[in-house]
Amino acid sequence: MAVKSVARPMDIPPGRMVGEDGTAMEDVMGPEPVDEMPEITPEEEGQVDMILGQILDFIWDSGYETIVKKLRDGQSNLPEAMGHIAGQMVNREVQAASKGGVEVSRDILIGIANEVVNALAEVADHEGIMKTKSEDQQQKEQGEALIYAVQKYGELGDPGLDPQQPMQMAQNILRDKYPEERVARKMGMRVNEEEVPNGELG
């Protein structure tokens, strides 16, 4: 038996906000703001891995003893010691990459430095050089070290660094338009990095 289809009301088209004079709200409010901060590119991610891999290899292998000695020497102001080592290593790697024909994005350097500082803090902790045990305090010391790393990087110089880049990034931060995590990712901060708890294998 043929079944008559049920009558249904027509779909209501999506609404459009209109002002009293009939002007569409889009015209009053203007276009949506353009996203001024692009996401980190795959190329930049590759550069983070490349530079960071080299530095971390050095820290945990051939450079370990030298780094421990430098950290012991700078024990009175450990953040400064960690920052100077980190700034120097990042600068060296960036310059080496430039000479090798790879132009590294300067946006990612603070993220790389953050990872390097963290590795140095672990070394300092392992060797009993870092006396701070509070997690918050350890974070603050690493934050200070990061600023010392920036200073050291500038001191060593980088012909490829455009002053407009850090200024632009600072503006983005001050305008508070983007979530911290997004800005941090753009700066090369790694998330969900694999960790080996308690130094144990699998």
Add this chain to the structure above:
Amino acid sequence: MGSVVKSIGKVVRKVGKGVKKIVKKAGPTLLLAAALYAGTAAFGSSLAGSTGNMFSWGNFTSGASQIGSSITGGMGKIFGTSATKAGPTTGLAGSFVKGVDRMSGPELMGRELVGGAGLSPQSGITGFVSKAFSDSPAMALLGTSQLLGAGLSFVGNLMDKTPELEAAAAEKAFKESQRQFDLEYALAQQQFEEAKHQFEVQHTFAGFKPGTTSPSDLPKTSNFWRQGPTLSQVLGVRQEPGLGRQPSQANASQLQAVAQARGPSMLNRSGPGLIGMGTTDTTRLS
């Protein structure tokens, strides 16, 4: 590849040294604080036209105090007091002391940062990071530049030095205020409509306004207009389990393919119908 080598090296070191702990990495906030430091120092460097270390402490304080004195000027205009009344800014520490005297409050950075003729780099960096950690990088910069109360977007705009960018920022701020107004207006209108609807519901009988009975008098939101379940939904509900074949789960394309293969009718008799084809006997037997 590097990270693999690193992990192995890390594990070997840790096992060898009997290490038990992993130091937690500095979070995004501190990363942003470092970037803000770098940007402010680069700004200070560009003001001074210096060719040395772009990220030096001197350039940072120069950039921060420039931002601070600019805000002082702006706020002075807003509140009708001249910024020059307080005297020219003589540097970060001096204006910070004035700022503390004028605007002391819990949001300010600690007084320990102010030391004699200026901030030492070490205590300055410690204070900046502490403030960023406990509050935000922007507040740390504001604290360093000794001024509070100005909008962060205003601080951000200070680095836009070209008139075009300044005009664009002003236009953006205007549009934002307009947008806020429009949103508030739309919200108020929505609240009014809702209140009106509630009133109508409470003062009608069975959805009809007093004295009216035709469907056209029903409020738009009356249950009368609500769409009920479809026939197929009703049939589906009424279908008894275990009796006969359950509804097929075959998708539309499968159904269509089967239909094409078999022709328009399951009995191989098409559209016109048995009567339309003349005698029923011949077709049935063909």
